Amino acid sequence: MTIKETQEKLRKREIAPEDVVSSFFSRIQERNKEINAFLSVFQDAADEIKKKDEKLPLYGAVFSVKDNILIKGERCTAGSKILEHYIAPFDATVIEKIRENGGVFIGKGNMDEFAMGSSTENSFFGPSRNPIDIKRVPGGSSGGCAAAVADGMCNAGIGSDTGGSVRQPAAFCGVVGFKPTYGAVSRHGVIGMASSFDQVGPFTSGVEDAEIVFNAISGKDSRDSVTTSIVRKKISRESIKVGVPEEYFVKGISNEVKEAVEKAVSDVEKAGVEVMKINLPHTEYALPAYEIIMASEVSANLARYDGMRYGLEFERPAAKTIHDAYINNRGEGFGKEAKRRIILGTYALSAGYYDAYYIKAQKIRSLIAKDFKEAFGKVDAILTPATPTLPFKIGEKIKDPLAMHLSDIFTVTANLAGLPAITLPCGEKENFPVGAQVLADRFNEDILFFAAKKFEKIWKH
Amino acid sequence: MRKEEIKKLAFLARIKLTEKEVADVPRELESILDYIQKLSNVDTEKTEPLFHFPDLKNVVREDKSQTTDKETRKKMMAMGKDKDDYLKVESIL
Numbered sequence: 048m049t050i051k052e053t054q055e056k057l058r059k060r061e062i063a064p065e066d067v068v069s070s071f072f073s074r075i076q077e078r079n080k081e082i083n084a085f086l087s088v089f090q091d092a093a094d095e096i097k098k099k100d101e102k103l104p105l106y107g108a109v110f111s112v113k114d115n116i117l118i119k120g121e122r123c124t125a126g127s128k129i130l131e132h133y134i135a136p137f138d139a140t141v142i143e144k145i146r147e148n149g150g151v152f153i154g155k156g157n158m159d160e161f162a163m164g165s166s167t168e169n170s171f172f173g174p175s176r177n178p179i180d181i182k183r184v185p186g187g188s189s190g191g192c193a194a195a196v197a198d199g200m201c202n203a204g205i206g207s208d209t210g211g212s213v214r215q216p217a218a219f220c221g222v223v224g225f226k227p228t229y230g231a232v233s234r235h236g237v238i239g240m241a242s243s244f245d246q247v248g249p250f251t252s253g254v255e256d257a258e259i260v261f262n263a264i265s266g267k268d269s270r271d272s273v274t275t276s277i278v279r280k281k282i283s284r285e286s287i288k289v290g291v292p293e294e295y296f297v298k299g300i301s302n303e304v305k306e307a308v309e310k311a312v313s314d315v316e317k318a319g320v321e322v323m324k325i326n327l328p329h330t331e332y333a334l335p336a337y338e339i340i341m342a343s344e345v346s347a348n349l350a351r352y353d354g355m356r357y358g359l360e361f362e363r364p365a366a367k368t369i370h371d372a373y374i375n376n377r378g379e380g381f382g383k384e385a386k387r388r389i390i391l392g393t394y395a396l397s398a399g400y401y402d403a404y405y406i407k408a409q410k411i412r413s414l415i416a417k418d419f420k421e422a423f424g425k426v427d428a429i430l431t432p433a434t435p436t437l438p439f440k441i442g443e444k445i446k447d448p449l450a451m452h453l454s455d456i457f458t459v460t461a462n463l464a465g466l467p468a469i470t471l472p473c474g475e476k477e478n479f480p481v482g483a484q485v486l487a488d489r490f491n492e493d494i495l496f497f498a499a500k501k502f503e504k505i506w507k508h
Numbered sequence: 509m510r511k512e513e514i515k516k517l518a519f520l521a522r523i524k525l526t527e528k529e530v531a532d533v534p535r536e537l538e539s540i541l542d543y544i545q546k547l548s549n550v551d552t553e554k555t556e557p558l559f560h561f562p563d564l565k566n567v568v569r570e571d572k573s574q575t576t577d578k579e580t581r582k583k584m585m586a587m588g589k590d591k592d593d594y595l596k597v598e599s600i601l
Contacts, residue, residue, distance in 0.1 A: 119580060132588070134583045134586070134587050136576055136584055137580075229564075230561065230564045243559070243560065267567065268567070269568070270569065272566050273560070273561075273564050273566075274567055275563075275565070275567075277563070329550070331546070334543075335543055336547060338540060339544055339547075346521060350521075350522075356587065356588055356597060357587050357588065370522070373522040374518075374519075374522050374523060375524055377521075377522055377523045378523050379524075381523065386523055386529070386533070387533060387536055389521045389523060390514065390517050390518060390521060390523070390533060390537070391540065393520050393521045394509070394513075397517070397520065406557055407547050407548075407552060408547065409559055410552035410555040410556070410557045411547055411552065413555050413556055413557060413558040414555060447539070448536050448537075448539065449540050449543055452540070465561050489561070489563065
């Protein structure tokens with residue numbers, strides 16, 4: 048059930064607010080053991096929802112929150128052993144805003160450690176499972192929230208998206224995932240991964256819900272230095288031109304996804320939307336550039352964790368020197384993928400390699416952004432596949448980091464160029480959902496939602 | 509990447525790697541390092557790097573301290589060893 052549908056039922060008094068929460072609780076009780084979507088569940092959600100004013104835009108919305116977003120007084124692990132006992136001392140801005148707008152929180156969603164992964168297999172607390180087929184991954188890194196929304200354990204989720212961590216799991220679980228324009232939503236109180244890419248975004252059962260949540264959480268915040276309030280919320284025209292980039296249908300895409308998305312594109316065309324082929328020539332360089340910049344920023348952001356405050360250090364005999372304490376705690380506190388990315392980032396930023404890797408990648412990033420700028424001179428929105436494959440099996444890619452990273456090949460471009468992008472189901476193959484992605488120019492969220500709602504209607508028929 | 513190089517990077521990053529990890533990491537990073545070499549095919553001589561988006565302006569606020577309420581303080585203290593309302597950590601110097 049969508050937020051919108053829940054609100055209607057609540058307003059017509061067909062259901063009581065506490066029943067909304069209790070039905071989600073019973074679903075969690077029944078299913079979470081198997082799915083492992085939630086790391087913690089908040090019993091007070093039923094009391095909270097009763098206190099909310101029914102006129103508020105998020106009234107009736109019950110959120111799962113990715114475990115790298117701070118909720119005051121609650122544990123916040125980022126899926127890592129190094130933060131296993133960390134209790135958040137304040138609310139993230141996005142949490143404050145959801146609360147003020149009538150939403151409540153039902154629990155914290157499982158995730159890949161520090162949001163690094165495409166399957167949630169990198170969580171210290173064990174992988175989440177795809178509710179459609181529990182042998183398969185729900186995607187990642189915000190896999191817990193995606194699975195929770197897909198399986199009816201809540202009607203919305205809040206995740207973070209650095210290279211596709213909201214959009215890719217949404218596509219794998221058959222729900223809607225939205226990454227706003229970089230700068231549109233505050234990251235204050237969100238545990239940073241790669242700060243020039245990180246954005247906060249919702250999981251929902253429909254595009255309209257994503258828009259409702261976005262309107263509630265976006266805006267300038269004095270505690271996130273890149274936020275702004277220049278987002279456009281009203282579209283000024285009735286028809287749009289849609290571009291389909293050829294580079295997103297070449298090497299690496301599976302036949303199932305290709306067929307499903309091509310059919311979805313032709314359905315859009317048949318419905319009377321103007322569709323044209325476009326080119327984004329530097330697409331193949333997006334993921335390698337992303338790898339370098341992301342790893343560099345990860346190595347800087349994760350430098351702050353010394354494992355001294357939140358329990359880890361007390362499980363072991365004290366180290367003799369401060370250096371030993373750091374290296375021991377970090378060696379033990381971080382998982383494999385986190386360590387690999389820190390090492391890669393340290394390498395890319397070290398003397399002698401900085402220009403060849405980091406600066407080079409930032410120049411490529413410029414070219415990617417320029418490709419999009421030129422494309423948005425011709426079209427209003429861009430339509431692509433969301434992921435190159437259907438959801439893969441647990442264990443299938445965990446030993447091959449590059450294969451895992453390639454899951455994000457269609458989503459990282461929006462982070463590099465700071466664009467808003469949304470993924471939504473556009474068809475089915477072998478009983479699995481196939482996701483499409485819609486992108487728009489920076490701060491053109493109005494066009495993005497307009498296009499995505501139009502497509503959603505076409506694909507649902 | 510050679511073993512010595514991994515050890516040096518691990519030292520710089522303040523991470524202790526087990527012998528197995530020292531052997532595994534270069535192999536695991538190899539495919540990614542090969543993959544990123546691709547970037548050298550692109551001529552970026554005249555391209556400026558994009559470190560941040562020019563349409564964003566820095567947001568600033570007043571540098572004022574804030575007080576945490578009692579209940580949160582209590583929960584925070586429960587995370588580690590405490591001594592007289594302070595968190596106790598290892599001595600640094």
